[in-house]
Amino acid sequence: MTSSDWSPAFTARVAGQLRRARKAAGLTVAAASEACASASLPIPATTITNLETGRRTSVDLGEFLVLSQVYRVPPVTLLFPLDAEPTVEALPGQNIPAWDALAWFTGETRLDHPAPEGSPREVLDLFRAHSDAVTTALTSARMARERRRKATLATDAGRRAALLDTVAAHEELAGEDQRELHAFRDRMRERGLTPPPLPDELGGGGPSAEGQV
Incomplete structure (x- = not known):
């Protein structure tokens, strides 16, 4: 043609x-x-x-x-x-x-080497990495809440104690994922980029709210 x-x-x-x-x-x-x-x-x-x-x-x-x-x-x-x-x-x-x-x-063509910093493709990849970090933080936060809910509803004392032991580990992981996410967002801002708003579950109230994680 x-x-x-x-x-x-x-x-x-x-x-x-x-x-x-x-x-x-x-x-x-x-x-x-x-x-x-x-x-x-x-x-x-x-x-x-x-x-x-x-x-x-x-x-x-x-x-x-x-x-x-x-x-x-x-x-x-x-x-x-x-x-x-x-x-x-x-x-x-x-x-x-x-x-x-x-x-x-959509800018998803495979690259043999990382895109140069500051290039349109590198910025696009950065925002995609941010989206992945949001998904990870949401997943771990929801899992931690679900574990705590199950522990709260458990009627057997032994099972409740066992569930609470796992709750602490899941909540620590969720907290770590959120801290990594907010650190990632801080690095984006340092480069003059504006991260997308976060879901309410992850402190979607803006930069001031993010610092409370």
Whole structure:
């Protein structure tokens, strides 16, 4: 496919995915248009129809994002669907597996060496590592609470004592995970980055609340 053919063909593929997503969401074109207006970006029904039928050969980025939200699908899956063709022409003349295309778009392509510090990829990886740390801290905190709940409900004194012994270990692990998370967030701030808000379970009240862990 030539470079001049690639762009309209890519748009047509995305338009087909948008039509598929709209139908899966159970929306008529008119209902989708109304939902877009409710999302503060009115998109006329004629625009949606023209896009889906190929009469429109380009996709406005803002419209694309709002339609993705209205149809409740991750935008990247409309660009590179994993349940369609196994390969996709991600760029002119570059046919690659759909998963590789999606990973490239989301910055998850495997690297032989760590990305240089301060590069967009390194910052992206840093935020992903933060997300992993949040998941770890949430998991250990919930496990510790569940252990304490079971110990509280135990009617047999011996079993309660045994459970309380494990509670202390789980709570210590949970505390360690949270301290590591907050230290990670402090390092992000030192680099001028703003960590995402934490869940309430992990002191989501902001930096001042984090210092109380």
